Amino acid sequence: MTVNTLEVKNLSLAFSMYDKGFVRRELKVISNLNISVSEGEILAVAGSSGSGKSLLAHAILGILPNNAVISGEMLWYGEPLTLKHQRKMRGRELTLVPQSVTYLDPLIRVGRQVSRNKATVHKLFDRYHLDGGVARQFPHELSGGMSRRVLISAATSGNPKLVIADEPTPGLSLHLAEHAMKHFRELADNGAAVLLITHDLELAIRFADRVAVFYAGTTVETANASDFADENALRHPYSRALWRAMPQNKFAPTAGTQPYAGRLPDGCLYAPRCALCTPECKAAPPESRIIRGGEVSCYHAD
């Protein structure tokens, strides 16, 4: 078995917040999250927006705010990923493709922000079919599709080992979204590991190799993208609920809502909505297990 570029084991993340006055309490936003991604692979983390997916990216990059309390393990090629590591690799081996051009400095020409080396800029722009003149433009002059390509080229200028793409497609037409995804595939084919964070399950299924289903701050299942073709190939009750709810499948809703950070149940986070729920589900969260080639956190999966 090849070594994973990045492996995240039982990651939990809480923010220490004020309630009223001086009382502090911990608000858990990520609990017992497990993912792994290896060279040449696109792993999608799919979940509804505002559920803490972006915080996963921030945790991997080491750019969480001061009041974040983190536990669990993050391994980089099998070695613990420390803050010192993250600081050294950030922007080089470990890069982020942000959501929009607002992450670029509006007052500096695009070319210089991609790389200081003109030859590198030229090479990258060539690869992403950007006109040479784009390098002399300012961020606000770029169209949606162009800015996406600029952001990708900026993230790939240092031959990254891991590229994290945080919601790379909203605001893009289907055509441009497909283009953007092709670029990520190219990156993976050149040996990078790609972590795609998205709220768009369809996009994840279409372009990723594996899909981690994110629910209320945890990953309930990591399945091969092809498993989503068939409800029975999926392992977790929530993944199956997702499958049934997709417009191209049954468009059937499942009752209930995702628990909010700060009001999480003790046991399995999906237990309050789950048809298979038994007393053990409510007692303690299930460990992640491997079943039929996918990872799942459910007592009842088989």
Add this chain to the structure above:
Amino acid sequence: MRIEARNIVFGYDKSHNILDGVSLAVQSGERVALVGPSGCGKSTLSQILAGNLRPKSGTVFFDDKPLPERGFCPVQLIYQHPEKAINPRWKLGKTLTEAWDPDDDFLSALGIEKAWLNRYPAELSGGEMQRFCIARVLSPQTKFIIADEVSTMLDVVTQAQIWDVLLRVAKERNIGLLAVTHSVELAARICPRLVEFASL
């Protein structure tokens, strides 16, 4: 009753128009999906139909009269980002009753839990907030709903829940619905009539 946009022209600068002579009509009780890629001007048209934006030229007619500028608007818009359509400093109970006073049965039909009424928007998820946005526009005075990508930012389970509710109420009350979406699969599920934005 019907809502009709006639020859709408709109642009933020003088030289370039986002909408150039767009016309579209929806009958009460009808469900129409407006489909087009992101950034093509669907949201702008939604804003104009709901009376939030004034077109450069052209008029929106409600019942063959120009859309009223004052008072409760019979054409109501549901936004893509519920967190932006709700005052962050108000408890949700206040937000809910800003437009009208829904009863308990109605709230439970929409899947709104009583405990949420005492919370602030930051304490709810996008799907929960979107339910409030839907509930508050479904006043008895509302005759048409414009739903602008209302489920795009939600997970598919919540999307299915939201549309289940919205379609049910729209049918019961004979409300006309214009669903704006980039997803052809979703459009086909919720509306019998599909309109390509590019064809307008």
Add this chain to the structure above:
Amino acid sequence: MSKLNRRTVAAVTASAILIIIIAVYVGGALLPNSALEADFSQKGQPPSFAHIFGTDFLGRDMFVRTVKGLSISLVVGAAASVIASIIALVVGVTAAMGRGWVDHAVNWFIDVFMSVPHTVLIILISIALSRGVIGLLIGVAATHWVTLARIIRGEVLQIRSQSYIAASRRFGKSPLFIARNHILPHMIPQFFVGLILLFPHAIMHESGLTFLGFGMPPEQPAVGIILSEAMKYISTGAIWLAFFPGLSLVILVLLIDKLGNTLRFLFDPKEAQL
């Protein structure tokens, strides 16, 4: 931000300021006025247990003079910043709600005020109003509303463009309802932070102007007067005459500024939890 969290900083600075204010007023009332009178037997003494800030060349106790001076400075500072921030609120909200020519007119006015160095303007206003407390008050208030007005205008414009305002309008809510229920509650924190941050400015201007001889009349023991008198004696080595009153003023001003800035972050939803 250091390890000390902002709520603690805010609470500590607020209580320190409160204690100083109470001490200045209660103490000022209790301290004998006789200490303000000349007593040549005590003249020119360096700090000691009997006179912790020392005495001046008329034998007056510098501690008593500083306390009395600060009490005057506080009143003038508070009054000036309250007036200035109310002007700012009214002007800022009017500009943003009026839009069109009203907004242009107000902005032009703000630009004009900003283009004149405000120390010069305060001096001119103060002289025109025959010096004294009133002249100083109006001078400081009239020059210090502009920045806050601009901030409030920007904030109101930003809130006005929110979707929930558009929605409220479509529910048939009146502009007055929207201003009162949606916009004004957002402005309250901004307003109070602006007010508190104006306070040290106003005090410094009051003292500065008085020091230059344009502000308070010399018979009042304002801090500016004390400092200006002390300058004459500094070359004789009596640095305590300027040092302790000056230090008290600086500490008070810095405390208020710290409180204002801490509150600004606490009220900012993006920073509030850090």
